Every structure is written in C-alpha cells, then in structure tokens.
Amino acid sequence: MKKIIEVGVNIKSFAGMVFMGALIIYMIAKSILGIYEVSFITIIGLAIMAALISGVIFLFESDVINRKISRFHKIADQYLAVCIIVFATNHIFNYFILSGIQYLYFLLFITACHLGGVLAFYIISKMELDVLNFKLKKYNSGL
Amino acid sequence: MIIKKVVDPLKKEIEITISANTDEEIDNIVVAITNANKTLLCTDDRETVPIKWNDIFYFESVDKKLFVYTKDKIFSSSKRLYEIESEMTDKFVRCSKSCIINLSKAKQFKTSFGSRLEVVMTNNEKIIVNRNYVKDIKNKISGG
Numbered sequence: 001m002k003k004i005i006e007v008g009v010n011i012k013s014f015a016g017m018v019f020m021g022a023l024i025i026y027m028i029a030k031s032i033l034g035i036y037e038v039s040f041i042t043i044i045g046l047a048i049m050a051a052l053i054s055g056v057i058f059l060f061e062s063d064v065i066n067r068k069i070s071r072f073h074k075i076a077d078q079y080l081a082v083c084i085i086v087f088a089t090n091h092i093f094n095y096f097i098l099s100g101i102q103y104l105y106f107l108l109f110i111t112a113c114h115l116g117g118v119l120a121f122y123i124i125s126k127m128e129l130d131v132l133n134f135k136l137k138k139y140n141s142g143l
Numbered sequence: 144m145i146i147k148k149v150v151d152p153l154k155k156e157i158e159i160t161i162s163a164n165t166d167e168e169i170d171n172i173v174v175a176i177t178n179a180n181k182t183l184l185c186t187d188d189r190e191t192v193p194i195k196w197n198d199i200f201y202f203e204s205v206d207k208k209l210f211v212y213t214k215d216k217i218f219s220s221s222k223r224l225y226e227i228e229s230e231m232t233d234k235f236v237r238c239s240k241s242c243i244i245n246l247s248k249a250k251q252f253k254t255s256f257g258s259r260l261e262v263v264m265t266n267n268e269k270i271i272v273n274r275n276y277v278k279d280i281k282n283k284i285s286g287g
Contacts, residue, residue: 125254132252132260132281139284140247 014058014120019050021116029108042109049086049113056081057117079114086110178232185211185218194218196232200264201244214266236283238262238272246283 023046027038056078163169182193200212204224211218234247253261260272
C-alpha cells in the first residue's frame, strides 16, 4: 500500500512538471505557427495528456518494463505508445473531431506534451543525481 | 573532533582512547580503526602480497577469476566474489553481478544508458552500476 502511495505521489508531481513543460513548449510551437491564444479546452487536454504521458514514461523508466534499450529508442517508443493510445481512443470515443490541419495541431499537441515529459524527466533525474552526489560527499566526509 | 597525539617510547602497544556522546559514534570509530589495518592476500604475478582493504578501489570477477583493483595496480585473488561480499567492510557495495566497489573511493555519480548509474572513482576509472543495485547504493549512502 505504501509503495502504491509512493508511486502515486511520484507520478502526480511528475505529471505537474510535464504539464508545465508541455504548456510552455505548446505555446512556443503555436506562436511559431502564428497562433498566440490557448483555449481552456486545450489546457484541460494538456493536463489529461500530461497524466497519460507521465504514466507511459513511468512505465518505461521504472522496473515495470525491464528492457535494455537505448535512451533514443526509449523516447521513440514512448512517443509511439502515446500516439497510438491517443489516436486509438480518439477513434473509438471521438472526443476530438480531426480533419485536415487539425491533425497537424493534434500531433503538435502530443509532441509538445511528450517533449515536456522528456524535459521534466531530465530535470528530475538531474536533481536526483545532484542529491545522490551530495549524499556521497557527505558519506565520504564522515569517514 | 579533537585528536590528541601522544608519542611515548615506553609504550609497548598502541593505546587508543575514544570519548564521545553516544555509543554509536564510538562504534563507528572502532570499526573504522579496525578496518584500517584489515588486509586481503592478493597475488601480483607470482608474489603474494597483503593489500589493505582501504586501498582497494573495486573487485571484479572475470571468467571465475577475481581481480582486485587498487589506485594504479591490478592484483588477482583466489577468493570468489561471494566470499569477498561476506568479508568486506561496510564501505564496499555490490554494483553488478561481477563487481564490488569501495564507496570511499568514489568521486561522483553520473547517469548512464538504460537507467543505469556510472560511478567515477578517484583515479577517474568509471564503473557501471546495474539498475538492480542502484537502490542498495542509495540506501548505503543515505545511512540505511
């Protein structure tokens, strides 16, 4: 039970970072395309997507999937998994009506979310590594 | 920490007195002192030499042969890795199926491919920590 709560808290804080990262990347990408507004629906969509991507990234990075693959392969697999899940569920439930340019925006939306996730994961692992190095220094100075 | 050094030519044996607030602190110092002189018999070509555990950077098992790495030398030992694991001091930790490292000789941790960790030793040698052993290392340096 404690482990489940621990994992839940980790995913929740991670999803928050993914959401922030995704929002920034999405806004930058859209502004490059000449659109400067972000709707409330998009923000809700980003939050749901952040939760979904956090789950997928967590599955790949934790010991749940014990595969020996390179970092690039892992990111590509995650991206593919997210695309398949989103497009497949969209095909079944039709929560987004996609046609023409909207397909491109939707793909951009997923890519932004995924890049946000990768960025968030990079920041978290860097922070964890710094903490570990600090603990190592403390451990060795206490000899 | 206050250290008093007394050189007395009349003393026949080394005498150590430790004063501290807690038993735990004293025990840690006692372990560190007793481990400082603990040695392991290793083979260097055809000569058998005692190597201090504190001078050992890491152990590596290759094809059922155990190699002992110090700062700039490599020795071999007739022992198996599991025997070393049962004898090793608390500064040593297993980092893969075939390797045991001395954490007191570790300089830095770096990330490596596949959620693995890389340990940079003080002699700049790099050792990969298998993902299964990362938790043990984290627990050890956190004092768990």
